[in-house]
Amino acid sequence: MERVDVREGRTAPWPAWVPEALVSRVRAEGIDAPWAHQAEAAEHARAGRSVIIATGTASGKSLAYLMPAAAAVEEGGTVLYLAPTKALAADQLRALRELELPGMRAAGYDGDTPFEERAWVRRHADYVLTNPDMLHHAILPQHRAWASMLRRLRYVVVDESHRYRGVFGSHVAALLRRLRRVCARYRSEPVFVLASATIAAPGAVAERLVGLPVREVTADGSPRGGKDFVLWEPPLTEKTRERGAPVRRPATAEAAELLAELAADEVRTLAFVRSRRGAESVALEAGERLAELRPGGPAGEGAGGGRIAAYRAGYLASDRRRLEAELRSGELLGLATTNALELGVDISGLDAVLITGWPGTRASLWQQAGRAGRDGRRALAVFIARDDPLDTYLVHHPDAVFGRPVETTVFDPDNPYVLGPHLCAAAAELPVGEADLELFGPAAPAALAELVERGLLRRRSNGWYWTRRERASDLADLRGSGGTPVQIVEADSGVLLGSVDAAAAHSTVHEGAVYLHQGETYLVRRLDLDDAIALVEPARPPYSTWARGVTRIEVAEPVRECAWGEASLHFGTVRVTDQVVAYQLRDAATGTPVGEEPLDLPPRTLHTRACWWTVAPEQAERLREEGVELPGAAHAAEHASIGLLPLFATCDRWDIGGVSTEAHPDTGRLTVFVYDGQAGGAGFAERGYLRAADWLRATRALIADCECPTGCPSCIQSPKCGNGNEPLDKSGALRLLDTLLAGAPDVTTPEPETAQPAA
Ligand SMILES: [Zn+2]
Numbered sequence: 001m002e003r004v005d006v007r008e009g010r011t012a013p014w015p016a017w018v019p020e021a022l023v024s025r026v027r028a029e030g031i032d033a034p035w036a037h038q039a040e041a042a043e044h045a046r047a048g049r050s051v052i053i054a055t056g057t058a059s060g061k062s063l064a065y066l067m068p069a070a071a072a073v074e075e076g077g078t079v080l081y082l083a084p085t086k087a088l089a090a091d092q093l094r095a096l097r098e099l100e101l102p103g104m105r106a107a108g109y110d111g112d113t114p115f116e117e118r119a120w121v122r123r124h125a126d127y128v129l130t131n132p133d134m135l136h137h138a139i140l141p142q143h144r145a146w147a148s149m150l151r152r153l154r155y156v157v158v159d160e161s162h163r164y165r166g167v168f169g170s171h172v173a174a175l176l177r178r179l180r181r182v183c184a185r186y187r188s189e190p191v192f193v194l195a196s197a198t199i200a201a202p203g204a205v206a207e208r209l210v211g212l213p214v215r216e217v218t219a220d221g222s223p224r225g226g227k228d229f230v231l232w233e234p235p236l237t238e239k240t241r242e243r244g245a246p247v248r249r250p251a252t253a254e255a256a257e258l259l260a261e262l263a264a265d266e267v268r269t270l271a272f273v274r275s276r277r278g279a280e281s282v283a284l285e286a287g288e289r290l291a292e293l294r295p296g297g298p299a300g301e302g303a304g305g306g307r308i309a310a311y312r313a314g315y316l317a318s319d320r321r322r323l324e325a326e327l328r329s330g331e332l333l334g335l336a337t338t339n340a341l342e343l344g345v346d347i348s349g350l351d352a353v354l355i356t357g358w359p360g361t362r363a364s365l366w367q368q369a370g371r372a373g374r375d376g377r378r379a380l381a382v383f384i385a386r387d388d389p390l391d392t393y394l395v396h397h398p399d400a401v402f403g404r405p406v407e408t409t410v411f412d413p414d415n416p417y418v419l420g421p422h423l424c425a426a427a428a429e430l431p432v433g434e435a436d437l438e439l440f441g442p443a444a445p446a447a448l449a450e451l452v453e454r455g456l457l458r459r460r461s462n463g464w465y466w467t468r469r470e471r472a473s474d475l476a477d478l479r480g481s482g483g484t485p486v487q488i489v490e491a492d493s494g495v496l497l498g499s500v501d502a503a504a505a506h507s508t509v510h511e512g513a514v515y516l517h518q519g520e521t522y523l524v525r526r527l528d529l530d531d532a533i534a535l536v537e538p539a540r541p542p543y544s545t546w547a548r549g550v551t552r553i554e555v556a557e558p559v560r561e562c563a564w565g566e567a568s569l570h571f572g573t574v575r576v577t578d579q580v581v582a583y584q585l586r587d588a589a590t591g592t593p594v595g596e597e598p599l600d601l602p603p604r605t606l607h608t609r610a611c612w613w614t615v616a617p618e619q620a621e622r623l624r625e626e627g628v629e630l631p632g633a634a635h636a637a638e639h640a641s642i643g644l645l646p647l648f649a650t651c652d653r654w655d656i657g658g659v660s661t662e663a664h665p666d667t668g669r670l671t672v673f674v675y676d677g678q679a680g681g682a683g684f685a686e687r688g689y690l691r692a693a694d695w696l697r698a699t700r701a702l703i704a705d706c707e708c709p710t711g712c713p714s715c716i717q718s719p720k721c722g723n724g725n726e727p728l729d730k731s732g733a734l735r736l737l738d739t740l741l742a743g744a745p746d747v748t749t750p751e752p753e754t755a756q757p758a759a
Pocket residue numbers: 706707708711712713714715716
């Protein structure tokens with residue numbers, strides 16, 4: 001069970017209908033009564049109203065859905081629990097089994113469930129924990145085998161629902177509509193209970209996800225008083241890399257040092273680090289440093305060594321309890337962790353929290369910072385910026401963090417590229433009739449017509465049918481990797497090392513690429529695109545490789561536009577053609593280019609959505625006269641703006657791409673495009689269009705604030721540039737953005753109530 005921090009809310013009496021067994025088990029865990037927000041959400045669900053509970057991490061969302069779920073099971077109903085990952089579902093199953101509720105037959109159903117166990121789950125389990133992938137590939141296509149469970153289905157729990165964003169969110173939205181349709185066939189109408197981290201407009205987001213009216217229940221997750229919040233930018237070092245750009249001290253090195261120094265002063269500290277390997281190295285370095293700071297310090301385990309630990313996902317409940325206890329007692333002074341800690345560990349009441357790199361959203365930042373603060377003592381939170389435009393912007397603009405509402409979740413349920421395959425899967429489950437069109441939304445009729453034209457569906461008098469031999473569910477790629485992932489195989493041994501997404505294969509595992517896998521270096525001998533295999537061999541080349549590509553973008557259909565004085569802003573659909581044409585060899589130590597090899601790879605085309613802006617020819621001419629190098633200025637503005645879009649669209653910079661050109665054939669002007677990196681669009685570019693004035697003003701400020709002379713990774717250089725970060729003109733970018741923004745609306749766009757207001 002998640003436990004609640006007492007300062008977070010009021011308690012409420014147990015609703016009378018909650019099974020006595022659940023009440024006594026929860027009391028045995030030390031929780032006397034539910035929190036008011038838990039009880040409120042539970043009452044909605046009990047009354048048949050779908051509900052989303054959106055609160056901070058440590059506020060015990062699981063009890064909210066467990067109350068109605070346990071009551072339903074006691075009455076002979078069933079519950080379907082969906083988690084975004086297999087690991088989280090397994091975690092919840094473990095917690096549920098520890099409760100030992102009499103009569104509840106809880107079971108997991110995922111790719112690892114043994115075949116012989118599956119039949120038992122289908123027939124006898126009344127609380128099934130699974131993930132969207134299994135629902136899509138295994139449960140819905142075989143709904144007849146699940147008839148007994150589906151007929152009695154009372155609740156669908158959608159846990160961690162804020163993780164369904166971007167294209168993945170669009171897939172899950174379609175999947176939940178398919179589930180509702182299949183349930184209707186068995187005459188059940190389950191109530192949806194969603195649990196989410198704190199997000200803006202949770203009710204509206206939930207309604208778009210499930211396609212039903214959803215009540216929202218929120219609890220105050222804002223940070224408590226008495227906290228010092230420090231924004232910390234690591235200093236530039238003497239070292240340089242690409243194009244002479246100065247190198248900042250790594251954020252993880254700063255985190256390790258701070259962790260050690262705080263621990264040396266007996267300040268109990270938790271450090272959040274983005275990657276698992278990073279967390280381990282921070283713990284290790286901090287332990288060594290602590291030993292230096294306190295030689296012969298506290299007895300045992302080499303002074304500092306044993307008093308700082310790394311936390312990994314997948315710990316058993318008993319391990320977690322031990323860690324919790326050691327931190328509480330002060331036996332353990334420091335813990336470095338990835339965000340895995342968010343999953344069901346009760347670690348709060350610390351003195352300090354270090355947040356290494358932007359955790360993605362303001363909501364996550366507050367949750368992480370909220371771990372610090374005990375017994376009314378003053379607490380410390382430190383945000384340590386990584387070498388990244390977004391982090392740089394935030395340390396210079398605290399107003400973008402403080403006093404702002406948390407974000408909403410962005411996805412587009414009407415993405416035609418997502419909807420099409422789900423309509424095929426739906427038709428294979430049960431023929432799609434006219435009456436189903438409303439369920440699948442306004443994009444459905446056109447999508448169905450196209451599927452008929454492509455020969456995927458057949459239209460008969462009473463609806464649309466799937467008549468092909470293949471499994472329709474194989475058409476949809478839920479995790480949105482855009483094609484078959486390429487398997488990486490060691491050529492001599494045939495050992496499978498891993499895989500990369502189809503979209504990234506051309507640039508990361510092309511012939512001759514240096515490929516890193518768990519600290520080992522390999523050289524790609526051959527990339528076989530037909531079989532989706534890259535053959536590699538161990539090697540230690542004295543260089544790294546960097547793919548070079550050309551990207552062309554064409555406007556397919558402009559959807560919206562507005563004038564910013566002589567400049568203009570647009571949103572619409574585009575066709576992006578990407579081709580990796582060569583790779584550069586760079587000295588492994590200095591990063592200096594030492595050679596280039598051509599590649600012969602086919603172009604890849606992506607139909608997606610983009611936001612783009614232009615300046616008028618006269619404006620461009622004036623800039624040119626002032627000596628601005630326009631291609632470098634536009635390119636630099638593009639990179640920086642991509643780095644900052646995540647602040648406005650809850651995406652990752654790797655989810656979006658960009659193209660800049662001095663004269664684009666479709667606009668006839670200097671144009672900068674920013675597009676969604678997945679087919680059909682993910683809603684991010686649209687969000688950029690809606691927040692453009694704020695977003696591009698922030699971009700300008702970011703470039704101006706970075707103290708590097710001509711550009712660095714903290715401002716205008718991009719780690720994924722297909723042009724080797726060339727050309728880039730930092731001061732020119734400022735002049736270009738000034739010109740663009742001169743005609744932009746002054747008023748700050750308010751955070752819209754919903755993610756994407758209707759067009
Ligand atoms: Zn810079």
